[in-house]
Amino acid sequence: MATTPRGGGTAQRPNGASQNKICQFKLVLLGESAVGKSSLVLRFVKGQFHEYQESTIGAAFLTQTLCIDDTAVKFEIWDTAGQERYHSLAPMYYRGAQAAIVVYDIQNQDSFQRAKTWVKELQRQASPNIVIALAGNKADLSNSRVVEYEEAKQYAEENGLLFMETSAKTAMNVNDIFLAIAKKLPKNDGAGNQGSGQGRRLAEVEQNRQTNNCCK
Amino acid sequence: MNNGTVENTPTFIFQIVQEKFLPGETVKAVLHAYQRIGVETSNRILALVATQDSYAVFSFALACDKPRTFSDLVVDNIFPIDKGFRMESEVRNTISVLGFSLSSSQSARKSTFYPSHPDDADEYTSFKLLVDDIFDYKVRTADTYPQAIVPPPFDDDESGTGGGTTTDESGFFGSEKEFSWLARYRREDDLLAIDRCIADGSKPLLKGESKFQYELKKHEHEYIINKTYRIYCATWNVNGQQCNATNLRPWLAASEDPPDIYAIAFQELDLSPKAITLSESRPDRSVIHNIMKSLHEGAQYEELCSVRLVGMMLTIVVKRSIRPNITRCEKQSVGTGALNLMGNKGGVGVSLTLNEDSLCFVNSHLAAHVSEVQRRNEDFNEINRRLLFSTQDISNHDHIFWIGDLNYRLNMTSDEITDYRVMLKFDQLNIERAAHRVFENYYEGEITFQPTYKYDPGTDNWDSSEKHRQPAWCDRILWRGDKIKQIVYRNVMKIQLSDHKPVYATFLADIKTKDEQKYKRVHEKILKRVDKYENDNQPQITVEKTDLDFEEIKFNEEYFRDFTVANNCHLPVEFSFKEKTETDMRICEDWISIDPCYGTLITGRSLSIRVKIHIKSETVWRVIKKQGNHIGKIPLDILVLHVKNGRDIFITVMGEYKPSCFGLPVETLCCLDKPIVDMQWSELTEIQMKSTTEPFKITMPREIFLLIDYLYRVGMQEINLFQLERSFKVNDNINEIRDWLDSCGAAEEFPGTPHTAAEALLMLLESSGNPLIHPLDLNVLNPDYPFELCLRAIHKLSTPRKNVFLYLTMFLHEFIEQNRNANIEVIAKLFGMILIRSSHDIHGLQRKNFIKRFLSRGIFNFARNEFKYS
Ligand SMILES: Nc1nc2c(ncn2[C@@H]2O[C@H](COP(=O)(O)OP(=O)(O)OP(=O)(O)O)[C@@H](O)[C@H]2O)c(=O)[nH]1
Numbered sequence A: 001m002a003t004t005p006r007g008g009g010t011a012q013r014p015n016g017a018s019q020n021k022i023c024q025f026k027l028v029l030l031g032e033s034a035v036g037k038s039s040l041v042l043r044f045v046k047g048q049f050h051e052y053q054e055s056t057i058g059a060a061f062l063t064q065t066l067c068i069d070d071t072a073v074k075f076e077i078w079d080t081a082g083q084e085r086y087h088s089l090a091p092m093y094y095r096g097a098q099a100a101i102v103v104y105d106i107q108n109q110d111s112f113q114r115a116k117t118w119v120k121e122l123q124r125q126a127s128p129n130i131v132i133a134l135a136g137n138k139a140d141l142s143n144s145r146v147v148e149y150e151e152a153k154q155y156a157e158e159n160g161l162l163f164m165e166t167s168a169k170t171a172m173n174v175n176d177i178f179l180a181i182a183k184k185l186p187k188n189d190g191a192g193n194q195g196s197g198q199g200r201r202l203a204e205v206e207q208n209r210q211t212n213n214c215c216k
Numbered sequence B: 001m002n003n004g005t006v007e008n009t010p011t012f013i014f015q016i017v018q019e020k021f022l023p024g025e026t027v028k029a030v031l032h033a034y035q036r037i038g039v040e041t042s043n044r045i046l047a048l049v050a051t052q053d054s055y056a057v058f059s060f061a062l063a064c065d066k067p068r069t070f071s072d073l074v075v076d077n078i079f080p081i082d083k084g085f086r087m088e089s090e091v092r093n094t095i096s097v098l099g100f101s102l103s104s105s106q107s108a109r110k111s112t113f114y115p116s117h118p119d120d121a122d123e124y125t126s127f128k129l130l131v132d133d134i135f136d137y138k139v140r141t142a143d144t145y146p147q148a149i150v151p152p153p154f155d156d157d158e159s160g161t162g163g164g165t166t167t168d169e170s171g172f173f174g175s176e177k178e179f180s181w182l183a184r185y186r187r188e189d190d191l192l193a194i195d196r197c198i199a200d201g202s203k204p205l206l207k208g209e210s211k212f213q214y215e216l217k218k219h220e221h222e223y224i225i226n227k228t229y230r231i232y233c234a235t236w237n238v239n240g241q242q243c244n245a246t247n248l249r250p251w252l253a254a255s256e257d258p259p260d261i262y263a264i265a266f267q268e269l270d271l272s273p274k275a276i277t278l279s280e281s282r283p284d285r286s287v288i289h290n291i292m293k294s295l296h297e298g299a300q301y302e303e304l305c306s307v308r309l310v311g312m313m314l315t316i317v318v319k320r321s322i323r324p325n326i327t328r329c330e331k332q333s334v335g336t337g338a339l340n341l342m343g344n345k346g347g348v349g350v351s352l353t354l355n356e357d358s359l360c361f362v363n364s365h366l367a368a369h370v371s372e373v374q375r376r377n378e379d380f381n382e383i384n385r386r387l388l389f390s391t392q393d394i395s396n397h398d399h400i401f402w403i404g405d406l407n408y409r410l411n412m413t414s415d416e417i418t419d420y421r422v423m424l425k426f427d428q429l430n431i432e433r434a435a436h437r438v439f440e441n442y443y444e445g446e447i448t449f450q451p452t453y454k455y456d457p458g459t460d461n462w463d464s465s466e467k468h469r470q471p472a473w474c475d476r477i478l479w480r481g482d483k484i485k486q487i488v489y490r491n492v493m494k495i496q497l498s499d500h501k502p503v504y505a506t507f508l509a510d511i512k513t514k515d516e517q518k519y520k521r522v523h524e525k526i527l528k529r530v531d532k533y534e535n536d537n538q539p540q541i542t543v544e545k546t547d548l549d550f551e552e553i554k555f556n557e558e559y560f561r562d563f564t565v566a567n568n569c570h571l572p573v574e575f576s577f578k579e580k581t582e583t584d585m586r587i588c589e590d591w592i593s594i595d596p597c598y599g600t601l602i603t604g605r606s607l608s609i610r611v612k613i614h615i616k617s618e619t620v621w622r623v624i625k626k627q628g629n630h631i632g633k634i635p636l637d638i639l640v641l642h643v644k645n646g647r648d649i650f651i652t653v654m655g656e657y658k659p660s661c662f663g664l665p666v667e668t669l670c671c672l673d674k675p676i677v678d679m680q681w682s683e684l685t686e687i688q689m690k691s692t693t694e695p696f697k698i699t700m701p702r703e704i705f706l707l708i709d710y711l712y713r714v715g716m717q718e719i720n721l722f723q724l725e726r727s728f729k730v731n732d733n734i735n736e737i738r739d740w741l742d743s744c745g746a747a748e749e750f751p752g753t754p755h756t757a758a759e760a761l762l763m764l765l766e767s768s769g770n771p772l773i774h775p776l777d778l779n780v781l782n783p784d785y786p787f788e789l790c791l792r793a794i795h796k797l798s799t800p801r802k803n804v805f806l807y808l809t810m811f812l813h814e815f816i817e818q819n820r821n822a823n824i825e826v827i828a829k830l831f832g833m834i835l836i837r838s839s840h841d842i843h844g845l846q847r848k849n850f851i852k853r854f855l856s857r858g859i860f861n862f863a864r865n866e867f868k869y870s
């Protein structure tokens, strides 16, 4: 061979200083129909809100990356269908998820009870290290609130959940809840412990490992 | 096949390339080429495009092998023909691979191409000539053109960890207004092409490169800046002498400012035959030790690596502070001595990556003697060809420094020695370079020093031996790369140890470097953009409906519903129905079938999917379980329509399974006091629950009685009434019998024939969740088991089961007696399989023999006692 391929590896190489990790995590949204799961995702990912959001019949996924310190946390967000008839399909989506947001509507006591059963189901059946956040949505409508903040807060504390009241409509706490999850997720490249809890590190990151191997 | 299709003609390609551009942007020439990306090769079409006042070379990636429309071409790279533009041929002497590289001040990196049709040199030659002409006309004639690119003034500010200085990247070749039209072609949605290619099955354009990396690379110019590094190259043929620290110092510590990188080359460190034959490759530590003591004192240094071959050694020393910026370093050596193998001549090289650029240093000792010009040229080519690093050869580096005893002499006799400026005209290397025979695309600084060879050691006198060697500039330093500026190029006269004088040169090289701040910003921006891109460009299908309403569903009837799925997005879509759990690998219930259950849809196409329901004897009990006590339609199943890399859509199969005697336990059937057609599932489940405790309303199910009674009356002489092959299973008449039975033998006449009646009987018996003989002590199947005890087992069955069993066996016994064609073996086997269904693997033969024991002997007495009228 007269030529050797031009090194693809010469394209970009971290020099000693930069450490730009990308960690990818699967996050699933669960909760009763119409509590605002799709609206939260839409607000987080596209910054939009639709007064007439269609009920989800299936499972949609979107990606969004948050940068915290020198790590990029890329969420692969699965928005599931809340209608009860689709309940049996939920495990397909929370299986392998490293994070979950369980959503209820602060105007709807049933939806809070339903949220509790989702939490139980996750604690029983999802990955053991799953980070769960409880979101009391539609906080902009606190006039018709029936689920008290303190009650939900206490429940969340007892169960080790992150908790925020959110509003997809006003964007209140929407980024914050995702950010809180991103912060809580393990991002170290710890050995072993794969499968559950550990974010998938993208190929780019792998290159960091080969620094400073010199022929000496 | 007609090869002369329009698609293949050059003019056709020309046309579709032209269609990529606006009026006023004219395609002047097109060249088919390919590019290596890692180990992959990708086809490219290069196009020289002109506007009124500027030119650029576009590199298009192809969405398919033979582009048919302009949308099959995707802009991969743009090289504006500006001051920084270069199109350089890579001529390889040994194999006729003719490559060339393109670079420009705006594209972040040099790209190497190879013409797709190397035999058809015309396409390449005419393209290159045209590009060269334009470059000459547009750029070279402009007064600003320097011999080598000179960056703006370097200042000596030692900032940053690297110790280099930063130059303003925009000032380098300020992007000029006349090139603003190019911006339109640097669009981000080029990404789409990658997906399109992957999805439609044509070769991926940039395999192994994620979108993210692709984007990052494309935006390199936004975060890559140039940092200037001082490079010190030195070469000395020591003629086998031992050098010490004192005599190295004037050679290595001659620069004003401390260099960032030293490349120190020796030749003839060891002239012994032993060193030659053993191809000594261990670096000479004592020499290196002396080197380290003789460096510039203004900085701390460490040896990066050393590579040796016999007398040649190349040592790379770097400032300690820039060591972390070197992320790769490799060494290699090539012997070109005797047989092109021995290491007394040849080259050693080091390849390294500093920040974002690759650097290569070569120390070579080429063939000696005045007459061996040709041989020296060959040695150069040989080293070029064989000095290979893991992913690149010498020419692939961004910056190359070639130093050593190149051994080129003067084409003149020694008595002509006059002024060295005159002598340089006779320098073989200058002559060979001018004739493009060696060191093509390399630069050498002006020589303003005396020849470096040959002196009487210990003096500055020319060789006084009888050979009387004529002086020559054997020891040289050349470079390749546009961002290098030579500062000095000298020999060191006062070092008299060898018959050669040492030579050194210092350079300032602009090294591409990530600006961490900018990189972070670009990195984040691109992450967001890739997110947006991924979200906006998910393959998607639309379905006509998400509920498939089957309304009323009856046993053994076939139903179907069709629905359309359409691809209205711009990407091809691969869809399939997904398994619902890891344990249950089915995509739907057993009694549902989907056709097709996977497929591909290109943009704009739609497809009809048919979902069928057919509830048979084996599955009916599951449907009943699902229906439970619900009245009316329920979601019988949910199908997950999955789109690869996209969202899932749930399709609900709705329907109401109508109650029928098929599938119900005999106990339940014995508790009914009205026709099943008139019943709701809520009543039926209630009855079913009570049937274990409450007295039965009838001795045996009417349905079974009616069928057996009919057969007894009209079917006793029928031929082949009970056969293992169930040829009447799919027969419309069965469903008429079903309706007749479910309305409980209303006044109408039996609608079937003896054969369909027999089949209906079998289906009725096999459709209930549990077999008729249930529960069963498996011991009874043992052929030696006393028949008395078999009878006891029957005795223990629930009354309806016992009654059905006795009535059935008596009928079959009678049938076998009366019907000359009846085969007891077949009948016993058939009923054995139906009446004894156990999850235990009971041998078919045992089941048959068990039934046969009842059929072969009359059990009248037993039956009379047992048959209970409750
Ligand atoms: N006022 C107010 N309305 C909201 C908020 N979030 C969602 N909604 C509205 O609530 C309705 C239901 O929201 P969705 O996002 O579709 O709810 P969902 O949880 O995705 O429902 P399913 O897809 O059926 O599971 C929509 O009409 C939204 O406009 C909120 O924070 N405030």
Ligand SMILES: [Mg+2]
Pocket (backbone or CB within 6 Å): A037, A038, A039, A054, A055, A056, A079, A080, A081, A082
């Ligand atoms: Mg939704």
